[in-house]
Amino acid sequence: MKKELTVFIGATIFGVGLAYSGMTKPEVVLSFLQLNDLGLLILMGTAVLISGLTFFFLSHSGKKAPLTHQKYGIRNYPLDKNIVIGAIIFGIGWGLSGICPGAGFASLGTGNFPVLIAIFGMMIGVTLLKVSTKGKYPLN
C-alpha cells in the first residue's frame, strides 16, 4: 500500500508541475516548437537536473529502495533502429498536436477535454503498433 501511495503522491507533484508550467496546454508546447518561447528548455533542464542528481547518487550508493528492496538502477535501453524510428514518428505527432502522453493525461485534470481526442488517438496508435508488429511491440 505504501508503494501505491508513493507512486500516487509523486505523480500528483509531477502533475502540479505540468499544470504550473503550462505544459498541459498544447498551445504552450507548440509555441516552444515554433521557437517563440523557449521556456520548455528551462523546464526540462530543471527536471533533468533534480532527477539526474537523485539517480546518480542513489545508483552509486549501492543501497536498495526502502519500500521495494530493489537496487537503485538507471534507465538505459540498448540503442536500436526502433528507438530512432519511434522518435521520428513521435516527433511528427508531437509537432502536429502539441501533446505528449504525460502532459496529455494531466491536461484532462485542467478541464481540457478536447485532449481526450488525442488520448483516444494514442490508444489507436498503440493498437496499430501491436497489430503491425504482430504483437512484438509495445515492449513492457
Add this chain to the structure above:
Amino acid sequence: MLLPNGIWNYLIGGALIGIGISFIYILTGFITGASSNIDSILSLISNKFSKKHSKYRILLLMGLMLGAFIYTFFTNSWTQTSVAYWRLLIGGIFVGFGTRLGRGCTSGHGICGIASLSKSSFINVIIFVTVAIITANIVKILGVIP
C-alpha cells in the same frame, strides 16, 4: 524575445516534476515514464495488452490528473485547447505509435533517460525534438493556427 513568459513558471514547474520523479525513485526505485500508461488503459479493455505494473501505471496517471486538477482548481485557470481536432487525433495516433515503438516519451526518455545519461535516450530526444520543431513549423507555414 525568446522568453516572453519569463522563466519562473518553467523553473518551478520543472523543479516540481523533478521532485515528483525523485520522490517515487527514492522510496521505490521505480523510474517514471508516461507512455506505457497507454498500454495499461488498453489492458483494461482488451487482455491482449500487458497488465504488467498496470496498477502502478494507472495510479501514476490518476496522480498526474489530480495534481493538474488541484493547481487548476486553486488558480481557477481552466482552459480548453483551440488546436484543431484533426491535429489532436492524427497527432495522437503518431504519438502513441512512436513512443511505444521508441520505448519512451518526453518523461521516459526526455527526463528520466537523459537524467540517467543514457546514450539511446539522448539520440531519441534529439531526433523527436528536431522532427517536432520541423513539423510544427511546417504546420505554421501552411497557415493552420493554432
